[in-house]
Amino acid sequence: MRLLAISGDEPHDSKLFAMRLKIWFPLLSDADLAVSRVYAGETSDANALPGVTIIDRGGRIVFRQVASSKDDRISTQDLLEAIDHSLGTHGPDAADRGYAAIDRAQIRLDAGAGAEGSRGTGFASLAGLFPLSREVLIGPMLGFEPRAAPLDVDLEVVFRAPVWHEAGAFELGFASGYSAFDANRGWNGAMRTGLWFALSPAWSVQLDVGAAVHTHDIDGFGTIGLAWLFRVR
Amino acid sequence: MICELMRYALLALAGSACVTGLHVTHEASVADGVQAPAFALPDQTSHPVALADQLAHGPVVLVFYRGYW
Numbered sequence: 001m002r003l004l005a006i007s008g009d010e011p012h013d014s015k016l017f018a019m020r021l022k023i024w025f026p027l028l029s030d031a032d033l034a035v036s037r038v039y040a041g042e043t044s045d046a047n048a049l050p051g052v053t054i055i056d057r058g059g060r061i062v063f064r065q066v067a068s069s070k071d072d073r074i075s076t077q078d079l080l081e082a083i084d085h086s087l088g089t090h091g092p093d094a095a096d097r098g099y100a101a102i103d104r105a106q107i108r109l110d111a112g113a114g115a116e117g118s119r120g121t122g123f124a125s126l127a128g129l130f131p132l133s134r135e136v137l138i139g140p141m142l143g144f145e146p147r148a149a150p151l152d153v154d155l156e157v158v159f160r161a162p163v164w165h166e167a168g169a170f171e172l173g174f175a176s177g178y179s180a181f182d183a184n185r186g187w188n189g190a191m192r193t194g195l196w197f198a199l200s201p202a203w204s205v206q207l208d209v210g211a212a213v214h215t216h217d218i219d220g221f222g223t224i225g226l227a228w229l230f231r232v233r
Numbered sequence: 234m235i236c237e238l239m240r241y242a243l244l245a246l247a248g249s250a251c252v253t254g255l256h257v258t259h260e261a262s263v264a265d266g267v268q269a270p271a272f273a274l275p276d277q278t279s280h281p282v283a284l285a286d287q288l289a290h291g292p293v294v295l296v297f298y299r300g301y302w
Contacts, residue, residue: 001293003296004294004295005296006274006297007297007298007299015278017277017300027276027277028276029276035272035274038261038263039261041259042257042259043256043257044257049257049297050297050299052294052295052296053269054292054294055292055294057291058288060267060269064261064264
């Protein structure tokens with residue numbers, strides 16, 4: 001993310017100002033206020049109105065605040081929150097990269113326990129999920145269920161409803177595939193639903209409950225998981 | 234890190250801004266959701282800085298302030 005400060009000062013005055021306050025970012029000179037008038041407005045003493053504009057990486061304005069008085073300026077904390085929220089990101093690292101956790105692909109590891117009939121069973125899955133949009137993820141999933149099916153090789157589709165400024169989502173996932181290493185199992189299907197939440201731009205946690213249908217039985221399970229998030233486009 | 238730098242920067246700029254007793258003679262023409270109008274302005278070393286070039290590196294925050302009094 002880049003920060004540009006704009007005033008009607010000439011470059012020479014801005015240079016003195018930057019030196020005095022040890023400012024590290026560009027102080028741009030809008031001497032005729034042509035840009036300031038468009039983005040913030042002009043006051044009766046021929047100055048720009050103090051204001052802040054956040055522009056996403058696609059060039060779209062996603063947040064604006066213009067101060068109408070000295071007490072109306074946005075606070076630093078509110079601006080940092082506005083950056084996180086308006087860019088659909090969470091935390092300072094996300095704002096820096098400008099790429100929301102929810103837009104990222106995931107390598108997701110989930111594990112938990114459940115029941116197969118009257119027996120308890122363990123369950124774990126490793127999935128690589130690619131975002132088709134913020135609402136749909138798709139990718140391969142390996143399921144491990146020691147008692148019922150040692151290895152399922154599935155394709156999973158996850159539908160999401162983003163919440164909390166897109167730092168989280170309610171999810172509903174469907175998987176279907178082949179149960180390997182067990183001749184009696186054959187094809188299987190599974191669904192799970194739960195909550196996904198980005199801890200940072202690179203990591204998320206998820207809590208799910210679900211059910212898997214194999215040829216001869218149905219398993220129910222609950223899982224907790226961790227996902228590594230990475231940029232793919 | 235960037236949080237701390239921005240906090241310092243904005244506090245520094247806030248001290249230079251005061252509009253009490255003035256009135257607005259020209260309203261801004263942009264709004265949320267629209268494409269940001271392109272511009273290129275000289276920085277404190279007189280090098281031109283174009284919005285489009287900055288957007289190539291990611292999102293941009295513009296801070297309008299009232300200059301060095």
